[in-house]
Amino acid sequence: MIYNIYSKRKGFEILCPLGSYPLFLRKNKDDKEELIKFLSEEGTRHKTSSLYVHIPFCDSLCNFCCFYRGLLKETQAIRYLDALKKEIVRYSDTNYVKSSSFASIYIGGGTPTSLRTEQLTDLLALLKERFNIRSDAEITVETTTHNAERDKLEALYENGVNRLSFGVQTFKDSIRNILTLTDTRSEAISVIRAAREIGFENIDIDLMYNLPGQSMDDWKMDLRQAAELELESISPNPLFVARGTAFAKQIAAGEIPPISGNRVEIDMYLLAISELENAGYRQQNLVHFVLPEKEHLYARMRFGSQDCLALGTSGGGFLGAYLYGNVRGINRYIEKIESTNAEFPVNICAKLTAEELMHKYVIWGLHSTEVGKNAFRELFGVELVDAFPEQIKSLERRGLIESDKSMIVLTTAGKVWCTNVAEEFCPERYVTIFEKMFGD
Ligand code: SF4
Incomplete structure (x- = not known):
């Protein structure tokens, strides 16, 4: 059934x-202007918010990925970070931000750790300087296991990052190869262990199921390996093969093993629930399984429809009754920020009824x-x-x-x-x- x-x-x-x-049905300029008025309203004590910062770069592009990201180019990254800093400063001058406190920050991508250490620490320093970040805030950085060098992780830890989310996907080397992941299972495990040694007490890994050539036993081994690492959070997601992508074409041409249908995907999800619950995790939401005393605060705030200020290209935020999406495209975002002194890079905005x-x-x-x-x-x-x-x-x-x-x-x-x-x-x-x- x-x-x-x-x-x-x-x-x-x-x-x-x-x-x-x-949101995506609206192209209403008035709503954007109203959002800007809302941001400048005086005397309003806004609720606790979360902050999302998008870093759209990766140092290698995985064949299966359909997130908005591009291959890191140093000059473009420098220009992007300059624009992002301007956006941070512009928002921080609004009454909305001045009257808000931020309980969770999520720096996602792309792969934020494809940036150099000092670029990341500069960004964190500016956020702390310009936003009222609570002392107990959850600060997450997304990373992969192949570019999270120890000194970079140490610098993040010293600068207040207290949660890491590693995109592991699978521990099986033959499937890692198919997914064009550039490091091995044992290298990935070493990096996660190094993060623990540095002091991170909230570590999440993303795993994927219904991968090309993945059997139910492979999936069980991945879940058990993850649980053995005694991480605070494990996030299983089904692989999504976007239509028309090179990855989809490779599967269709038989160059990559096929993925299974609905029934196997469902069985894999059910296996994740039972394996992770047996290992002592509770299901916080559809994709995050956490240790009983832990939670992913940013996810709770977002799924609870609390305010989220989203910065960077393609970021999607929700402030008051306003849902908005930023300009998509690294160069378009930079141009938008550079074109005027006070423009916010909002592309589309809807005031919800x-x-x-x-x-x-x-x-x-x-x-x-x-x-x-x-x-x-x-x-x-x-x-x-x-x-x-x-x-x-x-x-x-x-x-x-x-x-x-x-x-x-x-x-x-x-x-x-x-x-x-x-x-x-x-x-x-x-x-x-x-x-x-x-x-x-
Ligand atoms: S590292 Fe992550 S964001 Fe970058 S291409 Fe791979 S899966 Fe996508």
């Missing part, structure tokens, strides 16, 4: 547009596997079950969610089909457009 609740298990291809609902905010709250919240009824009532002045009566009844009937007095919670089947479930809280008119743009 669990395998065929919907015709297709929706994932990354729908999760991204769904997560930015209803009360109804859209409710939809967004549930769509994002479900990715934490539960949505609190009290919090919903406090935020929107209406009961969750009254706002979405049909969806909740239908999902309960199909065994995808359960609810009690205080929350609705995804069942195991609901976790498997979460993106499909979340999509049911998205208005039909948007789903139709998503499907046309991003579906099969």
